[in-house]
Amino acid sequence: MYKFGLSFIYFFLLSVCFNEIKAQDVQLTQFYASPVYLNPAFAGATDCWRVGANYRNQWFLGNKSYQTGVIFGDKNIRSIGAGLGAYIMYDTPGSGGFQTFEFAAAFAKKIKLSQDWQLRLGLQPSYHLKYMTSGAASNTYGDQMTNLQGVVNGTSDSPLVYGSYNFFDLSTGFLLYSKSLWLGLAAHHLLRNPFIKSYAIQPVPMKLSLHGGYKIQLYDASESTLTPAFQLKQQGYALQLDLGAYYERSRMIFGAWYRGLPIITGKGFNTDALAFLIGYRKYDFRVCYSYDLPLSKMIYSFGTHEISVVFEFCVAGKQKPPRNVQQLPCPIF
DSSP, X not given: OXXXXXXXXXXXXXXXXXXXXXXXXXXXXXXXXXXXXXXXXXXXXXXXXXXXXXXXXXXXXXXXXXXXXXXXXXXXXXXXXXXXXXXXXXXXXXXXXXXXXXXXXXXXXXXXXXXXXXXXXXXXXXXXXXEEOGGGGGOOOGGGOOTTTOOOOOOOSOSOOOEEEEEEEEEEEEEEEOSSEEEEEEEEOTTOOEEESSSSEEEOOOEEEEEEEEXXXXXXXXXXXXXXXXXXXXXXXXXXXXXXXXXXXXXXXEEEEEEEXXXXXXXXXXEEXXXXXXXXXXXXXXXXXEEEEEOSOOTTOOOEEEEEEEEEEOOTTOOOOOTTSOOOOSOOO
């Protein structure tokens, strides 16, 4: 099994190197609150069952807001050291003329490398449905925005082509973790299917996501923790860094994140936002709210609101694993 893990990682890196990275996927501020969407290796990385939902409203300005919803679920199959997961995603910009539906299933296998380290390997087939109606003509597209002034210019795209497109795709990823540290890498859109952007069919750009963090136990009576974490992702020409930390004390969770790459200038690089979140947990139920404060001076932007709910449970007759079973240290939000 150890050799299989090394072979999987070799194939993963090989597929990344030989796929050209050139439209972007849905972005979530609370990306750890939608783990199966982030990386298929997270599927089943829980005690028994886990279900959750995310809702994101970006650039809240009348009917011009971008809205995204994700519903996911996954299960730990302890008898074979694996996990199953699935999610449904819906995304619509502006007036709703251009809409995306995504359905995905995931399988992950856990491999014990040593007493302290575990490796999870994930694979995720998916089905995508994208369609455009006449309402898309009133939307605002990415090339109409400038990061500095927030000015809306005329789009450089060709005339809109209305219709629907559907295709199958494939994603993969791995996750390496210990009691306190985790590091994951996921690659999405390996099949490079066509998609409709706003005017024509183009190859889907691969999305790469490198994510990780370290959980620090603070030695006080409340058993509070501080968890610095990050995500570096690239899709097309866009390179983005999310850097932040979570602080957990008793039943409360607080977090602050920075999104952007201020030391790099050029196409696709910018200083995007500061994100602040607050969450509450009681037993295996967690709810969290976050707000993205834009830093790119988009004068039409009121920021982004995001809400997530996650619930973990075991069915009758099933019990949580014993304390000596290695648990993932990464936060749920």
